[in-house]
Amino acid sequence: MYFVIIAFIAIATSLVWYLLQHDHGRKLPVETLWYACGFGVLAMVLATVMELWLIPKGVVANPNAYPLLEQVISFLGIGFIEQAVKFVPLAIFIYKRDYFREHTDGCIYFAICGLTFGLGENILYTSSFGASVGLSRLILTPFFHAATTSILGYYLINRKLNANKTGLLAFACVVIPLLHGIYDFGLGNGPPMLQVLSLMLTLLLTMGLFLYFSQANLLDKLALARVPMGYIAASVFETAASRNFCDQCGQPNVNARTYCESCGHKL
Numbered sequence: 001m002y003f004v005i006i007a008f009i010a011i012a013t014s015l016v017w018y019l020l021q022h023d024h025g026r027k028l029p030v031e032t033l034w035y036a037c038g039f040g041v042l043a044m045v046l047a048t049v050m051e052l053w054l055i056p057k058g059v060v061a062n063p064n065a066y067p068l069l070e071q072v073i074s075f076l077g078i079g080f081i082e083q084a085v086k087f088v089p090l091a092i093f094i095y096k097r098d099y100f101r102e103h104t105d106g107c108i109y110f111a112i113c114g115l116t117f118g119l120g121e122n123i124l125y126t127s128s129f130g131a132s133v134g135l136s137r138l139i140l141t142p143f144f145h146a147a148t149t150s151i152l153g154y155y156l157i158n159r160k161l162n163a164n165k166t167g168l169l170a171f172a173c174v175v176i177p178l179l180h181g182i183y184d185f186g187l188g189n190g191p192p193m194l195q196v197l198s199l200m201l202t203l204l205l206t207m208g209l210f211l212y213f214s215q216a217n218l219l220d221k222l223a224l225a226r227v228p229m230g231y232i233a234a235s236v237f238e239t240a241a242s243r244n245f246c247d248q249c250g251q252p253n254v255n256a257r258t259y260c261e262s263c264g265h266k267l
Contacts, residue, residue: 003131004131004138008123008134011142012116016033016112019104019112020108024104024217025220027264028099028105031263032109035093035094036116037113039093040117042085043082044116044121046089047081055074060078071185071188071189078181079177079180079181079184082117083173086110086117086148087156090109091156094109100157100160103161103217105157106158108150108153111147111149114148117149118143122134140199143205143206146209147206152169152172154213154215155172161223182194182197183202185198186198
């Protein structure tokens with residue numbers, strides 16, 4: 001059991017490392033990454049309270065004891081609850097922050113939030129139901145919550161940077177929780193064909209995490225390419241003198257970076 005839990009932690013850490021290493025934009029402030037983790041923990045608490053209040057007790061552990069319609073509604077409800085608590089609080093907190101301004105930011109912050117939520121859930125299931133359940137989740141769902149939340153984060157940052165993307169964000173906020181509910185129902189008590197669909201969903205959503213992140217990197221490169229060269233040159237001369245110290249935390253910029261090595265603030 002402990003090996004499985006360690007494996008979950010290692011996989012989660014590896015994903016965060018991958019996203020940060022392959023982010024071609026500015027370095028993200030370390031404390032803001034911890035904020036995202038904190039919102040993942042908050043999401044776990046909110047999901048637990050809301051599901052105890054709104055979802056019939058035992059429907060997940062023993063779905064056969066409930067009518068089919070009640071099973072479907074319950075699993076769909078779980079999907080919408082968990083996606084809402086992972087996405088909405090962090091979205092409200094981060095939307096207008098100055099460090100939330102690149103396409104990759106939407107993927108990274110929300111992936112970390114979802115990853116924290118999923119890690120806690122996987123550890124809880126492994127501790128409660130044993131290593132065999134944990135191993136199955138290790139194979140099926142290590143990135144599921146990170147992927148679904150990251151995709152919503154991608155559409156949120158697109159909404160911020162491109163005001164005409166509101167419809168896509170609204171569409172994603174319906175489709176992703178719906179897919180989450182279908183996935184849960186298929187694995188929980190669905191017929192074999194629906195179980196296969198659930199497996200396909202988790203694979204496709206995991207692929208989507210990396211595809212959306214790659215697309216976000218591309219959009220950031222294109223956005224930088226559209227900035228006039230004259231503006232870039234002027235910005236270099238205007239900011240060179242102010243780069244001796246970080247205007248956010250005040251630490252000296254000894255290595256003449258374009259970002260603060262202490263807090264990650266862009267200089």
